[in-house]
Amino acid sequence: MRDPAAVRSSLAAAGKRLTPERALLVDIIVRHPHRDATEIHQIARSKRPRIGLATVYRTLRVLEELGVVESRRLGEDHSHYEVRDREHLHLVCAVCGALADIPLPIDLHEVARATGYTVTRARLELVGLCPACARKADR
Amino acid sequence: MRDPAAVRSSLAAAGKRLTPERALLVDIIVRHPHRDATEIHQIARSKRPRIGLATVYRTLRVLEELGVVESRRLGEDHSHYEVRDREHLHLVCAVCGALADIPLPIDLHEVARATGYTVTRARLELVGLCPACARKADR
C-alpha cells in the first residue's frame, strides 16, 4: 500500500467515491506517515485551501474502516495516521513523542544504530476478545 | 503499593497535603483498578457528594507525578488509572475494551485459561529517547 493508486482503487472497490479531496488526502497520508489530523489538514490546505478539517477526519475514518489506514494514539491526546504497510513496530521518544519505525524481526543493537534512539522501555499489549464479546461474535 | 497507607505517606513525603478528598481517592484507586476518571468520580461522590471532577483529575495527576499511579490509554479516547504495583501486562478486548491483567512471565495458554480471552493480536511499543532529546537530557 505504498502506492496511492492502490489506496484509491480500494475506495472504488468499496463503492466509495473518489473525490479530489480524498485523492489528495490519500497522497498526503502515503507520503507523510505518522502525521496527525491537524498536520494532514495543513498540508492539504496548501493545495486545496477550502478543504475542511471535518473532511480530513471523515476520510481518515473511511480509510480506517477499509483497513487501509491505521490510527495510533501513543500516549498523547490525539491520533496519528499511517497507511497499513508491512507490519512494523514503533519506537517512541519518551520526551517529545518523535516516532521511528522498526522493521521486524527486531535486533535491538541494530535498532539503536539505525534510529539513534536510546531504548529505555517496552510496552506490550495483548489484544483479543473477552469471553462476553467472543460469545456475542459467535452468533 | 497495594496499601492505601503507603500511597498516602508518599504524598506526605513529597510535601503534599493529605486532604480527605485525596485519602478517599487513593482508597478508590487502590481498590478499583482500571477505572477512568469519570468512574472514579462517581464512586467518590457516593461517599463525598460535593467532590468535583477537577479534583479527581488534579489528584490523579499529582499521584502520577509521584510515580504512584499509572495512566493508560488503550485505544480509547480517555485514560484509565491504576496504582503502580508489580509489573504486568494488559490484555484488552478488541470489542468492548475490557481489561485483564497478565502477570509476568507470560504463558499464552495459561493466559487464555485464566482470563477466558481469545488473544488475537499483540502490540509492542518501544519507548526511549530520540537523538535530539538524549542530547538535551545530557546537559
Next chain:
DNA sequence: ATGGCTGCAAACACTTTGCATCGGC
C-alpha cells in the same frame, strides 16, 4: 495564618455531527 487544595464554571483541544450545497457516478 498562610499557602496549598477544593468546588464550580468556564475554557480547551480533539473529534464528531447537522445541514445546506455540490459534484462523482
Next chain:
DNA sequence: GCCGATGCAAAGTGTTTGCAGCCAT
C-alpha cells in the same frame, strides 16, 4: 439526477484552568 461527500459551524467529549473561599499543616 441521485445520493454520497463537502464546507462550515455548532455540538460533544475528555481534560485543564481561573478564581474565590477553605482547611491541613
